Amino acid sequence: MTTRPTSEGVKAMAALAGLPVEDDVAARIANSVGPAFDGFAAVAGSLPFDLEPATFLIVQSIGAGK
DSSP states (O other), X not given: OOOOOOXXXXXXXXXXXXXXXXXXXXXXXXXXXXXXXXXHGGGTTSSSOOOOHHHHHHHHHHHHTO
C-alpha cells in the first residue's frame, strides 16, 4: 500500500534536496501529488519508480533560471 505524502513529509524531502519550502507550498505539493499516489496504489511495489515531491522543486528551480 502506498502512503500519500503529507505536507510535513514534503517539507522534509525538499529540505534534504536543498530547496526548503514554506508550509503552504509543502501542503500544495502534497495535495497535488496525492492523486498520483492513489492512482498507483493498486500496483504499488511492482513498478521500478518512486514518486518523490522534492524532484518537482529541483526541476522547477532549474527552469526558473532561464
